[in-house]
Amino acid sequence: MKHPVLRILVLIIIFAGLNWLASQFFLRLDLTADKRYSISDATISLLSNLDKDIVVNVYLSGEFPPGFERLENATQETLEEFRTYASGHLTVNYSDPSDAASEEQRQKQYMNLIDRGLTPTNVFANEDGKRTEKIIFPGVIVQADTLSVPVQLLKGNRSSTPEEQLNQSYEGVEFEIASAIRLLSNQQRKKVGLVVSHTKVPPARLSDLIATIQQRYDVFLDMNNPESYQGLDALLILKPDSAFSENDKFKLDQYVVHGGNAIFLLDGAKVDSVSQEGSYAQPLDIGLSDLLFRWGVRINTNLVKDLTCAEILLNVGNSGDKPEIQAIPWRFFPLLNNFGPHPVTRNINAVYTRFLSSIDTVGGTQGIRKTPLLSSSPYTQLVNAPALVGYNEARKDPDPQEYRSGVKLAGILLEGTFNSLFANRILPNDPRAAKFRETGAQGKVIICSDGDIAINDFDYRRNAPLPLGYDRVSKQTYGNKDFIMNAIDYMTDANGLINSRSKEITIRPLDKIEVRESRRFWQALNLLLPLVFIGIFGAARHYIRIRKFA
Numbered sequence: 001m002k003h004p005v006l007r008i009l010v011l012i013i014i015f016a017g018l019n020w021l022a023s024q025f026f027l028r029l030d031l032t033a034d035k036r037y038s039i040s041d042a043t044i045s046l047l048s049n050l051d052k053d054i055v056v057n058v059y060l061s062g063e064f065p066p067g068f069e070r071l072e073n074a075t076q077e078t079l080e081e082f083r084t085y086a087s088g089h090l091t092v093n094y095s096d097p098s099d100a101a102s103e104e105q106r107q108k109q110y111m112n113l114i115d116r117g118l119t120p121t122n123v124f125a126n127e128d129g130k131r132t133e134k135i136i137f138p139g140v141i142v143q144a145d146t147l148s149v150p151v152q153l154l155k156g157n158r159s160s161t162p163e164e165q166l167n168q169s170y171e172g173v174e175f176e177i178a179s180a181i182r183l184l185s186n187q188q189r190k191k192v193g194l195v196v197s198h199t200k201v202p203p204a205r206l207s208d209l210i211a212t213i214q215q216r217y218d219v220f221l222d223m224n225n226p227e228s229y230q231g232l233d234a235l236l237i238l239k240p241d242s243a244f245s246e247n248d249k250f251k252l253d254q255y256v257v258h259g260g261n262a263i264f265l266l267d268g269a270k271v272d273s274v275s276q277e278g279s280y281a282q283p284l285d286i287g288l289s290d291l292l293f294r295w296g297v298r299i300n301t302n303l304v305k306d307l308t309c310a311e312i313l314l315n316v317g318n319s320g321d322k323p324e325i326q327a328i329p330w331r332f333f334p335l336l337n338n339f340g341p342h343p344v345t346r347n348i349n350a351v352y353t354r355f356l357s358s359i360d361t362v363g364g365t366q367g368i369r370k371t372p373l374l375s376s377s378p379y380t381q382l383v384n385a386p387a388l389v390g391y392n393e394a395r396k397d398p399d400p401q402e403y404r405s406g407v408k409l410a411g412i413l414l415e416g417t418f419n420s421l422f423a424n425r426i427l428p429n430d431p432r433a434a435k436f437r438e439t440g441a442q443g444k445v446i447i448c449s450d451g452d453i454a455i456n457d458f459d460y461r462r463n464a465p466l467p468l469g470y471d472r473v474s475k476q477t478y479g480n481k482d483f484i485m486n487a488i489d490y491m492t493d494a495n496g497l498i499n500s501r502s503k504e505i506t507i508r509p510l511d512k513i514e515v516r517e518s519r520r521f522w523q524a525l526n527l528l529l530p531l532v533f534i535g536i537f538g539a540a541r542h543y544i545r546i547r548k549f550a
Contacts, residue, residue: 039081042497043178046185047082050089054144054181056082059113059137060153062096065123067166071138071153074170078177090181097137113137117150138169140177144184151180158349158476159337168347175500179489182497183216190233190492192217198240198248198286201455206238208456208468212481213488228435229255233492235262236484239451241270243287250422250432253291257420259441261491263484264288265451268299268357269385278390281355281383292447294421295414296365299449302384304356304408306334307398308377311473314394327473328394331381332356335478336410338375343501344413344446344486345373349479351411352469354452355389358382358408367417374411374448374483379403411448418443444491453480 056079060072079092097113100106110120118139138154153176156168192213196206213219220232228251229235235255244252256262270284283301292298310333315323334356339345351374361370381403423438430436456468466472469480489498 039078039085039174039178040497040500040503042493042495043082043174043500044085045495046178046182046497047085047090048087050086050181050185052144052185053089053091054086054142054184055091055093056177057141057143058092058094059097059118059139059141061094062098062136064136067163068123068136068138071166071169071173074173075140075153075177078173082177082181098134110135110137113141116141116148119152119154121154140180142177142180142184147184149180149183151176155482156347156349157337157479171503172347172501174503175498178497178500189216189218191220191231192488192492193220193222193229193232193235195222195235195237195240197222198242198244199238199451200241201239201451204458204465205455207465209238209454209481209484212468212485216485217488217492227251229260230258233261234488235260236454236488237262237264237266238454239265239267240286240288241267241284241451243285245287249287249291252288253421254435254437256295256418256443256445257437257440259443261444263446263448263487263491264292265448265454266299267355267451268301268449269303269355269387271303271355271389274389274391276391278388278392280386281389283385291421293362294365295418295445295447296362296368296370297412297414297447298360298362299447300358300360300382302357302382303332303387303389304334304358304376304410305331305381305383305403306356306376307331307379307400307403308335308337309333310335310352310471312391312394313473314391316395330394331398332389334376334380334410336374336376338377338407340372340375340413342371342373342413343498344490345483346501348482348486349469349477351453351480351483352471352478353410353450354455355450356410357449359410359412359447359449361409361412367419369415371413371415372409372411373413373446374409376408376410378407380405380408382408410450411446414445414447416442418445446487446491454484 058075058079060068060075064072083090083092097109098106100109114120118137118141120135120137123134123136139150139152142149142151153173154169155172155176156165158165160168194210210219232255252262266286266288267284269281271281273279281303289298309329309331311327312330312333313325314328316326316328317324332355334353335350336353337350339348356376379400382405417439420438422436426433426436454468457466457470457472459466467477467481469478471478486498486501
């Protein structure tokens with residue numbers, strides 16, 4: 001009896017020691033090639049420093065087709081990983097909105113989630129040869145105290161296949177939920193300034209963007225003509241159409257030179273109105289050309305016509321005594337679906353533009369790294385201003401031979417140390433000389449050649465603004481808002497949470513033809529192989545017992 005008891009005591013001591021070591025040293029290993037079960041260091045830091053309890057209510061739960069099952073599993077796995085680092089401050093609840101005792105109660109649950117900001121989607125599946133339809137809510141609601149933030153998980157580029165779009169949503173789960181948690185945590189809100197004093201755009205056409213920015217940041221308008229923009233974490237120059245004075249340009253210059261972050265949404269040509277026969281688009285000079293040139297960028301005074309474009313409603317004739325209205329491609333409204341490899345543009349939908357101009361880059365800018373963000377399709381045509389723009393052109397079928405200008409740059413990111421345009425121009429007795437710097441700290445600048453990227457449409461019947469990026473012809477919401485918000489996040493997020501958008505999950509689909517042809521073989525193998533192993537193990541064990549005891 002002595003040896004068995006001693007053996008048990010040794011095992012107990014070993015297991016107790018391993019348990020103590022596990023409690024003292026935290027270790028998790030992700031052995032997948034694309035690190036799909038890992039979260040970024042910025043997310044870990046966010047969760048580790050939570051000072052309030054966060055509740056995540058997941059409504060993507062139930063029986064789904066395989067693609068949505070992957071998204072459901074990704075959400076559960078990501079939240080389990082979040083809970084590991086949240087030190088008890090994160091609670092996760094799962095519920096199926098379609099689970100109800102009656103249809104009336106189910107509809108009430110659906111309307112409650114819609115009112116709280118989640119968007120439903122219809123899922124079609126084939127069950128036993130029958131096509132079934134189900135309403136699901138691919139999203140979560142993150143709560144802290146009395147505040148809540150809806151998070152839509154089904155995102156991605158609408159031009160991708162449904163499988164690719166679901167995979168893009170899979171890749172964005174961490175960033176979307178972590179961003180909502182950051183919004184509800186007690187972290188200090190960053191300051192974002194909006195330069196709207198040089199635009200004639202009505203406030204209602206900027207309302208959706210401003211309201212969205214206010215949810216995450218403290219917003220400051222430049223209407224009071226501040227002496228400088230220092231102290232702001234980011235600055236947006238929104239569709240200016242009047243010239244900047246030398247003093248205004250000096251303030252922008254010094255803000256960037258001092259390490260500021262700025263987003264310029266500018267037009268290269270001005271289109272006041274469009275008629276059937278046409279009106280002329282004029283070159284637009286707002287006095288920033290020399291400043292942008294100093295940074296290595298030039299916005300051309302032209303218009304880009306693209307075969308990949310949005311549609312407009314046009315009267316193409318009469319049907320009886322009524323006009324016949326059709327949706328016709330309008331090549332002056334390019335859809336930008338050619339993105340650079342960067343977290344700002346990764347997995348977003350196409351960006352809707354109106355009267356886009358092209359961007360050229362110039363050399364001689366030491367210390368500035370340039371990253372293309374937005375580009376047109378290869379099938380473009382350039383029209384130099386002044387250019388005639390008329391709706392009658394949309395009636396004509398385009399000649400593909402005329403659209404051979406290639407890919408045109410429409411948005412670019414500049415990062416590095418910027419040199420002042422006003423170097424050697426500020427005299428010692430100038431009051432601005434005290435704080436003037438010729439070369440400063442690291443900064444970031446994004447330049448886009450269409451100010452309408454930030455302009456939302458307006459429903460005059462309901463007297464209400466439409467969401468930014470919404471196209472009333474196609475009924476689709478494009479990625480304008482995601483692009484701008486990702487750009488602001490990238491510029492203001494010192495911890496780099498937006499870098500979690502760089503996660504890439506490789507799709508490894510099975511060969512459907514091979515699966516169908518080999519289906520019976522693998523079914524038989526999976527059924528018989530375990531039985532064979534059990535038989536071999538039983539025979540070997542029986543043989544050993546006979547040899548040992550016979």
